[in-house]
Amino acid sequence: MSEDMSEKVLMKGNEAIAEAAIMAGCRHYFGYPITPQTELTAYMAKRLPKMEGGVFLQAESEIAAINMVIGVSSAGKRVMTSSSSPGISLKGEGLSYLAGCDLPAFVVNVQRGGPGLGGIQPSQSDYFQATRGTHGDYHTIVLAPDSVQEMVSLTVKGFELADKYRMTSMLLADGTLGQMMEPVSLDVGEIKTFDKPWATTGTKMQRPNNIINSLSLIPEELEQWNMTRFERYKVVEENEVMYEEYMMDDAEICLVSFGITARVSKNAINEARAQGIKAGMIRPITLWPFPKKALCEAADKVKAFISVEMSMGQLIEDVELATRCKKPVLLCNRCGGVIPSPQNVMDKIVEANNLGGEKA
């Protein structure tokens, strides 16, 4: 790395995440090979063993990897794992345990097409999985970068939020962002750290023993744990929503998109503006907590929304909920590893513009 951190370097998305994680103080990485995120694993394999206290381990499975994460997180240290869609399904069990144990963790999903083994090209079809999760009542903080630079900043942010709220933060990327190279600044500023008096570091015979546990056989107790956890989630929803507004001041058509499709959407918006159509975009950066308020307010101003996504209509459900169906919400989507073209998006903008603002 360059000595001058403000200088930009050319990095692949997957590698930028890894370097940012190291800068955020992560010295423990557990993974299992899967395309299209393997560069991240390989980068950690090269870097961590050369660092003091650095641990890189290729686990026997995604399941083992996420449980190793649980072990390190319990010990109070920053830790991460990464995978792609089918591998994240395997980690699902562990994600629920992390939530039930109130453990911080940072998890990366570089999405590919599904379901099943699917394909290896980019996709956003794990939106439901990321924002809805596996068994039990819980939330995961979901961060959606749209550039390699944002992969760096959101990785650092992800570790900080995880520790601050004792939650899992998931960086939800896709195969395009993971594989593409862009110039990035690695100037991430001061890294925030948090005390972890709950960690299982050994009692040193100086305090009562700490217990990391998600089990309660008393329904009222388990209910109370969930209630307490959701109080914390409420604070996250109030304070940690992130989104970008693009040309929204006078917009009549509001695109909603995250990640790589937001980049495509910007091109389409510029084209629409050139043709005299007032299009804009709200780009959620946190998918949970979702920018509900911004969308709800936009619904009073625009005549239609378009959810631009690489899935069969997942993000659109949150857009409809957030806007309370006050205005029509159109779907512009490709899936299976296909990225929508600016023309695909442009066609949908024209269609929305012709709706005339009345509910379809």
Added chain:
Amino acid sequence: MTTVFDRPHALKDVQLHYCPGCTHGIIHRLVAECIDELGIEGRTIGIASVGCSVLTYNYFNVDMIQAAHGRAPAVATGAKRADPNNIVFTYQGDGDLAAIGTAETVHSAARGENITVIFVNNAIYGMTGGQMAPTSLPGQVTQTSPYGRDTKTVGYPVKVCELLSNVDGATYLERVAVNDVKNVNNAKRAIKKAFQYQMEGKGFSLVEVLSTCPTNWGLTPEKAIKWLEDNMIPYYPLGVYKDKYAEKEGK
């Protein structure tokens, strides 16, 4: 007055939930005595599993992590690698370790993780009410093998110590039982050795403890001990299956 017998400090003064005649209580005590005698309570991390022993986190007076079913060795791997100076042990039953957690067991051994595994084999799923375990004996009647374990359709029990003895990464494997005083003393010696090996950085140790389940076997505690002696010990012979350091010392 002189105290000649007391509760180990590493075992909390709380009521255990185990059924009458169950040998988990003995094994808990042996583990706690070893922790006391080795003076490692303040730096020991225990990993509870899923099954009857799930509540061990309430019993040991050390920092505890409750792991998902079968995943204790992976959680232990993380805990140990996060702080190699700590002593990390898992406490797992047969369903947890030899069925759903087979991969985690074999691979933590293959990696030579410097952890201690206490493996309680009672040939049945206790917590869920007596289903067939990977270690249930041929012909054994359980809730899910009501006509007896038929090896033609569901195959044979998994012999964990024998299986792991072929894994190069494993350091120390011994099978013991807690059916009588002599064997209880021997079990304690094995458990202590497993912890000592970890303290000396010698790698992966597993002590398999043959245990009883009177409730789900449908036997009195006394008859359960007899059943263990007549049926389990012949199928699962006691002894040291691997000890890398004894081999090196020519023992």
